[in-house]
Amino acid sequence: MTKEAPIPTPSRLVHEPARLSILTVLSSCASADFVFLQRTTGLSKGNLSVQLSNLAEAGIINISREIVDKKTLTTASLSERGVAEMKEYWQVMDEIRAHSSARETRLVNRARRRANPQIQSQRA
Amino acid sequence: MMCNAYWGSGGWAIFGSLCFLAAYKISETYIPRYYDRRFGNVKQSPRRVRWNRKQLLLGFVRIVVVFLVWILADLLLPNSVPGSRLTNSMVLAFGVALLLLGFPSTKLRDVCQGTLGAAVTAFALAPVLYPLSESQLSAWKVVNAGSLGFCMVVFGLWDHITLILLFRNTAPDEADD
Numbered sequence: 001m002t003k004e005a006p007i008p009t010p011s012r013l014v015h016e017p018a019r020l021s022i023l024t025v026l027s028s029c030a031s032a033d034f035v036f037l038q039r040t041t042g043l044s045k046g047n048l049s050v051q052l053s054n055l056a057e058a059g060i061i062n063i064s065r066e067i068v069d070k071k072t073l074t075t076a077s078l079s080e081r082g083v084a085e086m087k088e089y090w091q092v093m094d095e096i097r098a099h100s101s102a103r104e105t106r107l108v109n110r111a112r113r114r115a116n117p118q119i120q121s122q123r124a
Numbered sequence: 125m126m127c128n129a130y131w132g133s134g135g136w137a138i139f140g141s142l143c144f145l146a147a148y149k150i151s152e153t154y155i156p157r158y159y160d161r162r163f164g165n166v167k168q169s170p171r172r173v174r175w176n177r178k179q180l181l182l183g184f185v186r187i188v189v190v191f192l193v194w195i196l197a198d199l200l201l202p203n204s205v206p207g208s209r210l211t212n213s214m215v216l217a218f219g220v221a222l223l224l225l226g227f228p229s230t231k232l233r234d235v236c237q238g239t240l241g242a243a244v245t246a247f248a249l250a251p252v253l254y255p256l257s258e259s260q261l262s263a264w265k266v267v268n269a270g271s272l273g274f275c276m277v278v279f280g281l282w283d284h285i286t287l288i289l290l291f292r293n294t295a296p297d298e299a300d301d
Contacts, residue, residue, distance in 0.1 A: 029166050036164025042294040075165075 007099055013058055014089045018043055018051050023078070026061060027086050031077035052076055060085055147273070163287055186224040193220045212248065215268050219244030222275065233282065240278060244271045 014020060021041040025032060032040075038048050052074075055061045060082035064075045078086070175183070194217040222241025229235070248268055250256065256264060 028169070030169040032166040033160075033164045035161070036166045039164055039291045039294050073165075 008092045008095045010089055010092045010096070011085060013054075013060070014085055016051075018047060019055060022048070022051055022055065022076075023060065023082065023086055026076060026078045027083070031075050034074040034076075037076065055082075159287075163291060186221070189224060190217050190221045193217050212268060215271055216245060216248040218272060218275070219246075219248055236282070237279075240275060244275065247271065 014023060018041070021043070022037060025037060025040045034048070034052075037043075037052075038045065041048065043051070052061065052063060056063045056076075059079060061076050062079050064077075066073050066075075194213050219241050223238050223245055225234070225237060225241070229238075247264075248271070250264060251261060
C-alpha cells in the first residue's frame with residue numbers, strides 16, 4: 001500500500017472567513033474603500049476594521065487614509081505579498097480538492113471491489 | 125422621402141442647453157458622490173482585453189453599420205435646421221449601436237439593451253416609413269430627441285436596481301469611515 005502524500009494546509013491568516021472574503025474582494029479590483037468592503041463582505045464595522053488592521057500588519061494589504069469632506073476615507077488594496085499569498089492559497093485549495101477527489105475515487109473503487117463478489121455470489 | 129420639420133425658437137435651444145448642462149453637472153458631481161457614500165468606492169483593476177479575429181470583425185462591422193445608418197439618416201430623416209439634423213441622425217445611429225451591441229449576447233441586460241435599441245431605431249425611422257401629420261411630426265421630434273436621455277435614465281435605473289438588489293442584505297451602519 002502506497003503512503004499518501006500529506007494534505008497541504010492553507011495559510012491561517014488567509015483562510016479565516018472574514019479575512020478571506022476581504023481578500024477575495026480586493027483581489028478582484030485595484031482598490032476598494034471601507035464602505036464598499038463592508039457592503040460586499042457583510043461584516044460589521046468593528047470586525048472589518050480589526051481584520052483590515054490584521055491584514056495590514058501582516059503586509060498582505062496596503063491601507064491609505066485621507067480626509068474627504070471632513071471624513072476619513074479608508075482605501076485598501078492588495079500588496080504584492082498579498083497577491084502572492086492569494087495565489088498560493090488557491091493553489092493549496094486546488095491541491096486539497098484534488099487530494100480529496102483522489103481519495104474519494106479510491107474509496108469508491110474499493111467499495112465497488114468489495115461489493116462485486118457479493119453481487120456475483122448472489123447471481124450465482 | 126423628405127419630411128420638413130424644425131425645432132422651436134432660439135429660447136427652446138437655450139433651455140435645452142441649460143438642461144443639458146444641469147444634467148451634466150448632476151451626473152458628474154452629485155450622482156457619483158451619492159453612490160460613493162451609499163455603496164462605497166471601488167477601482168477596477170487594469171485588464172488587457174484580448175480580442176479575437178471574430179470579435180474584431182464584429183466590432184468593425186458594427187462601426188461601419190452605425191456610420192452607414194448615420195449617413196442614411198442624414199439623407200432621409202426630417203432635416204431643416206442644422207441642430208435638428210444632427211440630433212435626428214444621432215438618435216438613429218445611437219439606436220442602431222444599442223441594437224448591435226445587444227445582438228449576439230444572451231445576457232438579460234444585453235437583450236434589454238438590444239430591444240431598447242430596436243425600439244429607438246424603429247421610432248427614429250417612423251417619419252421615413254409613415255407619412256406623419258404636422259402635429260405628429262412635432263411630437264415625434266420631441267420624443268425622438270428625448271430618447272437619448274430616456275435610454276440613459278433606463279440604464280442608470282437598471283444599474284441602481286442591480287446595486288440595491290446586490291447589497292440589500294448588507295446595509296452598513298453609519299457610513300462615516
